[in-house]
Amino acid sequence: MSYNRSLLLFITLFLLGIQTFAQKNKATLINAYLDKTHQSGLFNGNILIADHGKIIVKKAIGYADASKKNLLTTEYRFHIGSIAKEFDAVGMMMLQEQGKLNINDKVSKFFPNLPSWADHISIKNLLQYTSGLPDINWKTVHSDADHWKDLESLQKLDFEPGSNYAYNNNNTFLRRRIIEKVTGIPFNKFVLQNILNKVGINNGLVDPTDKDPLMARSFDNNFKQDGLEVPISGWTCLNLDDFYKWAQCIDNFCLINPASTREIIIPFGPDQQAGLGNGSMEADKVISHIHDGSAIHYQALLKTETQKGRTIIILSNQKQGNVYEIAEAIENILDGK
Template sequence: MFQLQSFSQDKKDPINRLMRAAHQRGTFNGNVLVMQGGKEMYQGSFGPVEANSKVQLTREYRFNIGSIAKEFNAVAIMMLKEQHKLSLDDALSKHVTDLPAWADKIKICHLLQYTSGIPNSKWKETKGDEDNLNNLKKVTELNYEPGTKYTYNNNDVFMQRLIVARITGMSFNDFVMKKMLKPLGIKHGIMDPTPADQMIAQAYNNEGIVDDMTPPISGWTNLNLDDFYRWSEALNTFKLISPASTAELLVPFSDGNQTGLGKGTMKGIKMLSHIHDGTAANYQALLISEQEKGLTIILQTNNKQNNLGSLSEAILRIMEQ
């Protein structure tokens, strides 16, 4: 079994060689952080902030973390539950009153477990939150009876964020900034950045074409390495929601399905592991937090190569040698 120990240069150097080799092959452009026992074991930044730029990445650059940002709406829902402002058994229609009758069938717990039956957003055709909501108002029936089937669905996420906004009277983005990031000391997190914002790594494909940064729906938290780690530790130490609420979020509809926190395990009131990956166009991110090993690995890229899993496995092998 992996034991906590004081890692020296013999761990840092092979990780550095691994990441440099990946960058030189053109299979990694981004940032990596390895923490062990709360101490930084390795940090590396590789490549430009966007295609063909002479400006190189540093650890301060913020990245879109894709679906990992869905943790923020899941945690926000549980925060409101703990404040007795909602129940997970509440019908969607209780908090979002301008939807068709099918909203009476959907519970908040269905949204968290991606089992609502709401048709997915027409992602490529959607031009913002109002457009997405108007499209949902035109839906006449659900794809299936809520709670009977799993479908990973951005409209479940959209509805969670809308519930937070309707209950609190502030936008979801403001709620995240004021009630989540600020209390945790996450100083550089940003919601839905634009090309005008500074210190944003802009994603691009292998042909050097930069992604459109405008999301079809709002609510996407962008983080740099250090704030990403701070968020992970806040989940591990239950700074925003209780162990019971965290455990509830980690229960999948069935084995292998994603939850509001991706995947994870707990034992009593202790978080054992938390793993979540996210993709948004050519952004990709991966968080691996193995609390039994005292180890956290964060990988962020703005040039998706679908290899963060293999890179993290290689880092884990180095750490376990």
């Protein structure tokens, strides 16, 4: 072996050693920070952190339910709130790539019995929350059937589709129902068969019940536990490993192509959300992907920065409203600040 090659090998191994030491040191700091955060009553849940493409922290912190008898493990699944909307957004783009629909199709094409406003709202409006649909009346809606009744009686939109932005679950509800109409199978079955299984996500649940094991239960600061019932169906729950697979799938276009990804990751305007939450792309590469969600006392956050090989996943079952602050602290440690 030549001197130059030997020197290059030595430098490479030396730098790899420094990076490994630095990552271990950062992981120690992050773990200490998370332990302190839990001890202060500011976090209960599970966290995964990848940096430079390697998982450096995977941690379960606190209780799996309000009984205080069951400790969380990293196998527990959590409701992820609005992040679950990514599965219907990706599903829509999969069906477009298969030629089964076009995101410029109007809602009335699939549901001709809806009022005339359905002639003006496109699937793209639903994906960008620019449909003009009002929010769900949560006081009267307790099931999908209740929701249909409200939509069938709705006579006026809040604004002309495509002219403004209003984030609400009416858009999500119709996206899921259109997928059912096009595929002929229930939305939960579509997600399990056509999305989760294809990605290698084997532990995901859609609309979990009390009978499902390893489901983290949410509770308030007084340890009063919430039920799992939700007013509208179609909510996917994941554990840390499966959530990480999902984040990598988005970044690596394992289900939809870059053009489709761009449609649902770039929002209608600044500080707004699209089907994948928010993010940025350069050419055919995802640069960032950010999405948060909450449901009852669950809260979740996904942040990826592909150029740093970095992913932060935070899953909480005792919502404190501080997931962004926790992520920022973790990022500061990773960046040596």
